[in-house]
Amino acid sequence: MNKDIFQLQLGIQTYNWGKKGLDSEVCKYLMSSGQVDVESIDPNLSFAELWVGTHTKTPSLLKDGTSLDQYIKDHPEVLGMEIVKRFGNNLPFLLKVLSIGHPLQLQIHPTKDEAKVLHKKNPSAFLDDNHKPEMAVALTPFIAMCGFREPSEILKLAQDIEELAEALGPDVIEVLESQADKKVKIKMCYEEIFKKQRNFSALQEKLLNRFQDDQELYLNCLGDIFEILYKAFPGDAGCFGLYLLNVYKLSPGEAIWVPAGEIHAYVSGDCVEVLSCGDNVLFCGLVHPEDVSHFPPELTDPEILAEIVNFTPNLDAKVSVTKDSDGNDCLEPPVDEFRLIQIKMFLYSHCKYCIHSLWIWHYFHRDRICCGLSSWSSILCSCWPGI
Numbered sequence: 001m002n003k004d005i006f007q008l009q010l011g012i013q014t015y016n017w018g019k020k021g022l023d024s025e026v027c028k029y030l031m032s033s034g035q036v037d038v039e040s041i042d043p044n045l046s047f048a049e050l051w052v053g054t055h056t057k058t059p060s061l062l063k064d065g066t067s068l069d070q071y072i073k074d075h076p077e078v079l080g081m082e083i084v085k086r087f088g089n090n091l092p093f094l095l096k097v098l099s100i101g102h103p104l105q106l107q108i109h110p111t112k113d114e115a116k117v118l119h120k121k122n123p124s125a126f127l128d129d130n131h132k133p134e135m136a137v138a139l140t141p142f143i144a145m146c147g148f149r150e151p152s153e154i155l156k157l158a159q160d161i162e163e164l165a166e167a168l169g170p171d172v173i174e175v176l177e178s179q180a181d182k183k184v185k186i187k188m189c190y191e192e193i194f195k196k197q198r199n200f201s202a203l204q205e206k207l208l209n210r211f212q213d214d215q216e217l218y219l220n221c222l223g224d225i226f227e228i229l230y231k232a233f234p235g236d237a238g239c240f241g242l243y244l245l246n247v248y249k250l251s252p253g254e255a256i257w258v259p260a261g262e263i264h265a266y267v268s269g270d271c272v273e274v275l276s277c278g279d280n281v282l283f284c285g286l287v288h289p290e291d292v293s294h295f296p297p298e299l300t301d302p303e304i305l306a307e308i309v310n311f312t313p314n315l316d317a318k319v320s321v322t323k324d325s326d327g328n329d330c331l332e333p334p335v336d337e338f339r340l341i342q343i344k345m346f347l348y349s350h351c352k353y354c355i356h357s358l359w360i361w362h363y364f365h366r367d368r369i370c371c372g373l374s375s376w377s378s379i380l381c382s383c384w385p386g387i
Helices: 025-032 068-074 081-087 112-121 151-160 162-168 170-176 182-195 201-213 215-220 223-232 237-241 302-308
Strands: 005-007 011-013 049-052 093-100 106-108 134-138 142-148 245-250 255-258 264-276 282-285 321-323 329-331 339-344 359-365 368-374 378-385
Touching (some): 112 302, 151 162, 151 170, 162 170, 170 182, 201 215, 201 223, 201 237, 223 264, 237 282, 245 255, 282 302
Antiparallel strands (some): 005 359, 011 049, 049 093, 106 264, 106 282, 134 255, 142 245, 142 264, 321 329, 329 339, 339 378, 359 368
16 A cells, blocks of 8 residues: 655635635645745635545646546555445545635535436536535534425424515415425425526515614524625525525534535535535526526526425434544545544644644555645544445
8 A cells, every 4th residue: 555645736716706815714725735825826816615636627736747636547556446446446535625705606416326317418517427425514613504494494484584485475385384295395495486586686675674673583583694695696596595494503623414415505614525526516596697607507407406406304414523443533424435534633842743834635544545634733634444
């Protein structure tokens, strides 16, 4: 097994929702690793995502310019036979850092079977044939929406928020009050808010004004998050989607798990995201009109979305910390491709091999493929454990 450590040259994404310049954790990590220097940083550039992995969209490079993907293909033994048997000569996961300046789009990822069909039908819109289950681990205070609420919660919010009740309409309220199946109730809510593609500007402005006049309503009905969404996407259905979806306010180190078919959006903060090596995504809300014009139309097609969305309520997307075989804290969602381990390190003045800055690295050791971000105090790594 190859035990070398490779410092990688990483790609970034400059999506318009990212934090700009030195306000971005992505930018700070690139500086700390020596990949960029402060003089070269554009303060107006959005440093949204940093990618560690082999995905063809933004592959990591070794110092000599060799792509990590090519190195693995030339040296498949570094993966270990068990991993090669299961995933071929491919790194099965991708690690990212996200630095969020304003809310991301409400999005859904297809299952592996769905991705294969979509990619075969339209490879220009669906870039690969893989699924994209993902886990987000907060680096700073982090707000996310993920998975549908229980229908009883949606009904209670509609009773408290007259604008939401009006947006859903009396027929949906009647079904929410009935003994219908939960999935039927949720699907009706989804279709009324998202599939009909209505503009909710007047209702949302009315609710915003009521929040400003009613502090109790503001505190009890997520007025702070509604304001963030409305400021970024006024009139968008996703602002009311807040009341259909679970909201998570994570402290650093806490994590949520996003399986295929789950509507989700990251609202604010910074996170490490670990996912399978895929990049298929569809959008159902919180999308700027100017962005839609750049998307293949399939990515916002309400008919395709309705087939992919999981209408089962998600009771808890949070991932509990466990211990790995070496006693390290471990986040291990129910997916084959990855788990995340935190390895704590301490800086001592007499230590010969101190790590004084953040490094971006990849290593193959003890039947684990690992890549991640490390500083003097801790390492966050995603790994696929060999058997």
